[in-house]
Amino acid sequence: MAGATATAAGAVRAAPASAADRKIVAFCCRECAYAAADASANARTPLPPTVRLVLMPCTGRVSPLHMLSALAEGADGVMVAGCLLGQCHYREGNFMAVDRVAFVQRLLKSVGVEPERCRMFTMSAGEPPKFVAAVREMDRVIGGLPPLPRSDAAAPAAGAAVAVRGAA
Amino acid sequence: MPLTHRGREILSRVPGGTLHSAVGVGCEIVRHEELCVGCGKCATDCPSGASERGAFFDVNQLLDAPADSRRGALGGALRRLMRHGPDGPVEVPERVTVYRTIIYDDEKCLGCGTCARGCPAAAIEARPPQADAEPAAAGAPAFEGARA
Numbered sequence: 001m002a003g004a005t006a007t008a009a010g011a012v013r014a015a016p017a018s019a020a021d022r023k024i025v026a027f028c029c030r031e032c033a034y035a036a037a038d039a040s041a042n043a044r045t046p047l048p049p050t051v052r053l054v055l056m057p058c059t060g061r062v063s064p065l066h067m068l069s070a071l072a073e074g075a076d077g078v079m080v081a082g083c084l085l086g087q088c089h090y091r092e093g094n095f096m097a098v099d100r101v102a103f104v105q106r107l108l109k110s111v112g113v114e115p116e117r118c119r120m121f122t123m124s125a126g127e128p129p130k131f132v133a134a135v136r137e138m139d140r141v142i143g144g145l146p147p148l149p150r151s152d153a154a155a156p157a158a159g160a161a162v163a164v165r166g167a168a
Numbered sequence: 169m170p171l172t173h174r175g176r177e178i179l180s181r182v183p184g185g186t187l188h189s190a191v192g193v194g195c196e197i198v199r200h201e202e203l204c205v206g207c208g209k210c211a212t213d214c215p216s217g218a219s220e221r222g223a224f225f226d227v228n229q230l231l232d233a234p235a236d237s238r239r240g241a242l243g244g245a246l247r248r249l250m251r252h253g254p255d256g257p258v259e260v261p262e263r264v265t266v267y268r269t270i271i272y273d274d275e276k277c278l279g280c281g282t283c284a285r286g287c288p289a290a291a292i293e294a295r296p297p298q299a300d301a302e303p304a305a306a307g308a309p310a311f312e313g314a315r316a
Contacts, residue, residue: 064242068242068249072248111249111252111254
């Protein structure tokens, strides 16, 4: 699995820079954003091909390690899509996600990476157009940025993948 | 804590009996920053306010952490992305419960060891004071002998 990830990362670097080659990982809350994505797919609304959805039980489950690992392993942008503030199925999970996204943005900014690569969106399950708009907005922002450069100095991945599973 | 009259009387009958301070108070508190997960439990447990959760986080703590720790995993990901060294401490939002730096003030510390007992990462060590440990070990057999 580590090898496959490394090859994928290599392919991303070798490919000519064009906006369609970017990868955006969207961590979606099961209660709202994923349902909205489902509804938008049922309505056959085209989504940008850059986005990859990851189903989460709640955005409160997304740790800074998930977001940074996604960026380090080949994503050019990370979006966290959760419920409207105050409508979290687990009461306050999305508040935690808001703060964690802010923390990751500050970490990225502090080491010279554009903080726009990590963003939080909120929507309800009944708003597929809002989800599509959020994904298109993210696609536009990431398309305007250069591909994310990565150094291979640190050993890639197997350990990081294991650690993500243990992180809260 | 001052002894009662009865306590003083009993102590006077124990041959070689000396008064020790309450158990645990006066411990030397040793903090292992590389193991700390920044949860802040020591700060909530601390009776004297010697440990406090700081509002800022030093990014170098992520980059320097051992690779198999949680902070080290985050630091490894950050190291692959970084274009220059960290600009300085990062402000930590209220709801980020881990990745905080704990501010420890040893002037206020009582050495009670509550933080060491409660630390989930075993990052705090409370070493018993050496001066007290020595007479306690010597005093115990004398007390046994007096009873026999």
